[in-house]
Amino acid sequence: MFTTYLRRELTNRKKQTVIIAIGMALAIALVIIVSSISSGVKAAQSSVLESVYGVGTDITVTKTATASSSKPPSFDFGSGSGSSSGSSGKTNLSQSTLSVQRGTSTMAASTVTKVANTSGVAAATGVLQLTENSFSGSVSSGSSSGTSGSSSSGSSSSGTTGSGTSGSGQSTDGGPAGGFGGGSFSVDQITVEGIATSSTTVGPLTSAEVTKGRALRASDAGKDVVVLDTTYAKTESKTVGDTITIGDTTFTVVGIVASTSSSSSTASDMYIPLDTAQELSGETGKVTSVYVSATSSSDVSSIKTALEKKLTKATVSTEADLASSVSGSLSTASSLVSNLGTWLSIVVLAAAFLIAILFTISGVSRRTREFGTLKAIGWSNGRITRQVAGESFVQGIIGGVVGAIAGLVGILVINVIAPTISASASSSTSAGGPGGAGPGSAATAAAGSGAANGAASAAGRAASSATEVVLHAPVTVEIIVVAIGLAITGGLLSGVFGGWRASRLRPAAALRSVA
Structure with a gap:
């Protein structure tokens, strides 16, 4: 009964299902891509730092x-x-x-x-x-x-x-x-x-x-x-x-x-x-x-x-401290992902949840006669809430699966393009x-008699060597599971609000309304 009714309602309300699923899918795809790029940037930072002090080095101690x-x-x-x-x-x-x-x-x-x-x-x-x-x-x-007079060639020492x-x-x-x-x-x-x-x-x-x-x-x-x-x-x-x-x-x-x-x-x-x-x-x-x-x-x-x-009198640095010294476009990418990317994902995800909740509540309002009739024939408030939540749950799953596929495609495109970013382990102008x-x-x-001074000065201005790092966005099962979990959470959240709204309808008022 529950499954049959659920399938019928989703089929009859394809537009609402598609809109909610697309909203969830876009949010989930963005979360997956940003998370993968963030992991890729961290891996790039680690590879740059590895060339400086070695794998497995958690802390460095230097004298100020x-x-x-x-x-x-x-x-x-x-x-x-x-x-x-x-x-x-x-x-x-x-x-x-x-x-x-x-x-x-x-x-x-x-x-x-x-x-x-x-x-x-x-x-x-x-x-x-x-x-x-x-x-x-x-x-x-x-x-x-x-x-x-006359002059002879000067001999020099x-x-x-x-x-x-x-x-x-x-x-x-x-x-x-x-x-x-x-x-x-x-x-x-x-x-x-x-x-x-x-x-x-x-x-x-x-x-x-x-x-x-x-x-x-x-x-x-x-x-x-x-x-x-x-x-x-x-x-x-x-x-x-x-x-x-x-x-x-x-x-x-x-x-x-x-x-x-x-x-x-x-x-x-x-x-x-x-x-x-x-x-x-x-x-x-x-x-x-x-x-x-x-x-x-x-x-x-x-x-x-x-x-x-x-x-x-010593300076103690961890990998996180040294990562802040990585400069170049890698540093820019890190800041972009950490700030803009993270907040953009949160905003889009919140917007997707809000759209799902509003569409679900709006759908419940249009189904006033339906829920009134169901209450009149004996459906309890809990059963109606579970029915609405079940519909939203399925919509969340659909959005999560589509979003995961879209996110994987986006990651594939990034890895195929394989963008390179420049990185340097230090922005210091002195070696060491x-x-x-x-x-x-x-x-x-190169100069005249004062060239040695210029050469010695140049020796002290050893700039850090830059390297080109290929940005690779890794795919992990954890990211996919978390993303789909967020979509399901959004679906359940909208279902709870919609079910609560439906359960508050009184049968008599519902039967007097016109669908």
Whole structure:
């Protein structure tokens, strides 16, 4: 009886059923698409952050930067460091320095032990993030003749103090001194990361895979071995077994790694044993960052609070904190989905519910004689309410199913188009820390006698490397179930209001009305 009556009423009122179902379908489709895009944006943010500090890293600990940590690199020629040579009127200068990344402060390696002993911490490892700045260039000497008497060509010698360049000439017969005729200089910046060779569960290389050779292992401690990022290895035409110079020390390439995320590179150009990095840079017993893995994701907040109390001079960041530093169009997409997308879904869903309720109540008002007759033959208020609610329930199911199909089609279209969004792990203008200069960062300056100053300044302006991330909108069963559940909820809600309105009709008044 119930099913037969339900089918007949839905068939006789096709227009109302279609309007309610379409309204629900549009709302549900929008909810599904926005939810999927939101999941895709979060996945994109995670892939960018993975290239910075590694998979499984829940918290990072760094020391708050000081003014001294923001000083640009300097080069000193003529004091026994660097090298110079001259031929054909030119003097060649070159020097490399290995130091902590600009804008980064160091902390005692014992901090790693303090962090590891904190309740809820599953693993912790320290890293030393360094930058190798290589200065190279040449200056040429010039000559001039005096205005009276005769003058011989000036012979020049060169020297550099700090990052400035100077030259002197010798002249005879009162002629003016000859000086440097000009020169060009370049500064190449390479990122080097010292990592604990015994740590494999947390850290920058947990988000990387070995493509050639092997990863660093415990037996490599103290040795001059290096693992290269695949992008840097290709740029420098290096492979396993080759040698490379870092800070005037020759290293053997034992492996090449690539990020597990196809859209980004690893955090540094090179990876060497932590103790070796400390010795080369003169930062013995120091680290720049501590990467932390929590026993449970629910413990991250409490661990952060505990570490902030224990390490008062350190900055403790979670993945959520670092996600806010992701810039580019990915950041814009994240804000759009979080704000406009979410509120738009809520508004459209509320509008769909309201339309369903109004149409159901309006339909009940037009069925006054019908419900009056049913009451006259013995139908109870509860039975009439269940009948109206059953009709709305079916309309909600129809709207939910159609909306789910429309949402899946929308997601399919997005994934076929595969839009790319730009992302950078930091908007900072100084290298260092998570989101520092990416692989292969370089700064070059060319000028006259003051070129060294410009080159050194350029070295300190390492911009974060941008990457293109393909936005993929995932489909999950949970999203579909929740969306259909919302449609059914809307149908039941409209059915309750409509049934309540129908149950308040009095048989006598209903029978006197005209349908």
